[in-house]
Amino acid sequence: MNLFESGLIYPLISAVLILFVAIGAFVRPAIFRIALRDFKRRPSQTTLVVIGLLIASLVIAGSLVAADSLEGLFVENVHQAWGPVDLQVGTLSGAPFQASKANAILEDPKVRSLADAGAARLEIRAAAESPTHETSEARAGLIGIDFDADEAVFGKFQPVTPLTELGANQVVINQRLADILGVSPGDPINFAAISPAGEPFVLQSTVHAVVADSEKANWKRQPNAFIRLSDLQEVARVPGQVNQVLLSAKGPPRAPRNIEALGEAAVDAAAVVEAQEPPPPPGRVNLALAVAESKGRDLDRALETSEFFRAVLVMLGAIVALTSIALIVNIFIMLGEERRQELGTMRALGLKRSGLVFLGITEGVIYSVASAIIGSLIGAFFGRFVGKAMADLFKTFSELSSVEFAEPPFELRIATLLTAAGAGFLVSVLSVAFVSYRTSRLTVVAAIRGFPEVKRRKGRRVPVIPGLSILAGLPIVLASGNVIAKALGGVVFVYGVGGIIARYWNARLGLTLGSLAGVAWGFWAHAKLNPDFDRDPGTAFAFLGSVGVVTVASGVILTSANLSLLRLFSAPFGARARAVMGTASGYASANRLKTGLSIAMFSLVLYMIAGFAVWGEFGGGDFEEQSGGWDIFVRTTLPVQELRAEGAEAQAGLFAGRYDRGYKVGQESRTDPIFFYGVGADFLDENRFKFIRKQRGLTDRQTWDQLVSVPDSVILDGITAPSGAEVGEKMIVITDRGPYELTLVGITTENILNAAFMSKETMLKLYPGRASNTVWLVRSQPGVSDRSVAQSVLRNHREAGTEARPLREIIELGAQFQRTFVGLFQLLLKMGLLIGVSGLAISAVRTVLERRHAIGILRALGFRRSMVAAWLLIESIIVATLGVLIGLGVGLLGTYLVITLQIDDYIFSVDWNQVTSTVLLIYAAVVIFTAIPALRAARLKPAEAVRYVE
């Protein structure tokens, strides 16, 4: 097992660290005892710290468990859809072939030696209708099987109603179809479909039995009806023919099996069968049999999809972990300051520097163990909630198709929990170790007497780190092919230069210039270097997560280095307000590290929330842009020559075909299933779809007309086109006769149809059998409701297996899906905001303790109670505001730069509701959490406060 890939390296290192502390506790019991006592010294503060820290573990665990659950859902879906079937042998277009060929493949000795079982089927997508109940299902599977042979592959049906031998034209239906149609055994049921030979047919049948939705009956997770193979062959007018051979490799269905060898054997067997085939009649070709590793391909897609979500979720977890680091560093710096005198005393009494570091680490381990365990356990259930919510979304969205999603499994893997707890633990302990090292460098004498730390004298040494940064950063920028390394290399370089300026000229100037250049470089990298989200989503998210964070960090450093400028903002106010503002900004700028870390906690989270507020709006929502001027989307199973739609103003019939064989645009390959639409003059005259990309100088209409004027041209939509695709590039698709080349003439802004538009002539070259309209786009007359038009289409064409749905509903559902999904990501991020808020709360509580003396002096000098409260409140608001501004600024501008690079005419759109509600939430939390300590500070009596010694 690879410890790094599995993530188990984190719990392993954690265990080593805990062991180290345990040994240390045995060897140095005094230090351990101090750490234990400190832990329970201030229970409320300790509770806040543990809560802050456990949120990191919680979000990490939540992200990982949600990712596991999604992966489990996608994989489970594939297993349930395909059952034990690994391979499908058939023609690429689904055209039928002689059953004797299927038998020859099944009887092939090599295939038999590698396969557990195999069976031939005739499967047709059909519209099912119950004349008794007047119910219908537009897309059911009508499957002709040899009941005995099929049992060898799929096992037995699990009957819900008694199942005996089928009579002629009787069907066994699964529970799902029975529920949709409301039918039971004995009820008539009709099917309408286009046969694999391209002929429409109607089957009038009777329900013989209902079977449970086991793997066998729930084939492809769709409503299914099973009929004797010979009956279906007859009614579909393909006597003695089947359209697929299903093969199952030896071994348990969910275990790794030798599918590759079986695939090779099947390919060889198919080749032998084809070689024996007589030559085709003149003008015809023999269709090649292809072997498709259907289940494996779907499993790969499932893993690919879940990897995408995992990448997003892990990035969110990482952002929250970074926020948590800022919190931990801030807290332990504060604790270090609070206990500085004690630590100095211990150093005087004989505690070495390493002892102080060990003390810090021990305390960190105590805090971190508690928070990591509690956090990851709560996080597991939080992750379950997020995973379930995401899975439910998929389920809702799948209403658009007839494919049902599996119930999301609760994937609670021990390894994931350990990884989350370990990662959360390490984040805490390593941050504490860093701060402890910093604290251990205190000057004993100054610490004992409570004097400020003596500034170390600048040595005459060569500035090694800035020098190395320049030497390392520049070659990476110039030579590295990795965009993330290139982007980060630039940042390292500019900070190196800043370090040199700081060393030889002026520290603040160096920091300011370095961070300013860091911000500028970060934005440039967003615009010019960001990787393609389609091609490599993992790298793209890692890029946003790293370069974005570095840009935010540079913004925070730039702000922290120039906090003294805050005083300028107090200038326009009256005397009293100026005094309060000046004090608030003065204190905020006096401790740059502490203020900077607090700003970072907010800006990191806001950066991601702002990014998602843009991504959530990206490509969704705008009805005109998405609908292209159409109101209703109609799909029929049987071809319809003329659509009868009462209340329609315009309509266009499209040839339609689902394409699932992978395609290439330019250098980019994609495997997702898409839809080919053959369009004619009615569509070209009436559609109003707009373009992201088209040939320069052409109008939208002229671009659409290119489908007719440019031979074999294609227009893709926002979903099917790879993000870097350019007009003029070639799109290669696979047909039964081999690869076919199309020319890309435009990319539409629409992204709900998952479409490749082409002329009807071009479509017929790809699908010779699809010379009929099975998809219609309809525009309603003004004042007529889309729903009533859709209802009339359903009424008039029920027998054709019709689905008619207002586009507004589809678009809204899609937008809602995207928004809700993004909302779930934002929910995770808002957990990160809790860290920021708890950080400010701790800081406010500590501030009152630390500044009692100062508060006393200011009260003695004339500060009213309200002014003291306002001062502390304003200071917190200043910190939160700076965090909000930096986070929003980098998030919005960075995302804008990333998207506009990929889309020419992108109209920048932000979910301002999300942004404003988050910002309001932050301010509300800041005011609430700061108000209590601020009011407590205001109640201090000046004389007591001045004399205050803790």
Next chain:
Amino acid sequence: MIESRGVTRVYTSGPVEVAALKDIDLFISSGEMVAIMGPSGCGKTTLLNCLSGLDEVTSGEVVVEGTSLAKMSDADRTRYRARRMGFIFQAFNLLPVFSAVENAELPMLLVGERAKEARRRSMQALEIVGLSPRAAHRPAELSGGEQQRVAIARAIAHGPAVLWADEPTGNLDTENASMIIDLLVRLNRETGLTVVMVTHDPVIGSRANRVITMKDGRIVVPDDLPEDEPAEEESAEVAKPKSKPKGKKVSSRKRS
């Protein structure tokens, strides 16, 4: 026992350099009780910190029991402090999370002394300072005088050779201050413990065997002293006890 040779300590604050100690030569014998006195900011505490190894010197050398502190690493100096020195501070500097006895045993535990032995010796030390009945109390439950007595117990429990006391009575009222100084004198006399204390209180200083007076970072010559404080000897850059007249310029006022 403790000798400083040309010790100078310069602090830097931005572009400004301040010499807190200027070329200090000093010898303190074993078993002496020495008071370092002088006006605020004259360098008393800095001298004590440099002699005890809490602070580093800018130039010169401090030799304690024949070993140069400058030649020791930070870790060695720390270990040496823990084994051979005891400290008392003006603000007591007890750890608030520990009880009196736990505070007293801390230095021993830090150098790896067995817990039982550390407890026995710290109880003994508390007995000496008269606080054994309050051994289980935390600093917050003790008066200022009691806290300083715990600090003394902590400083003597491990049997150090030198006790450094920086304004040990600075935060106490007269009665408690008197009690603390009595205790230090008793320890010095009965156990032969070398005591070096910084104080600005002439009454407290008068209890020491020898007083070293400082001004502006130097050990002052008698002419620099106020007229009402008679100097016994001519100027002294090196202050040594009369009992060990090794130096040429001695400026201490030995009292019995």
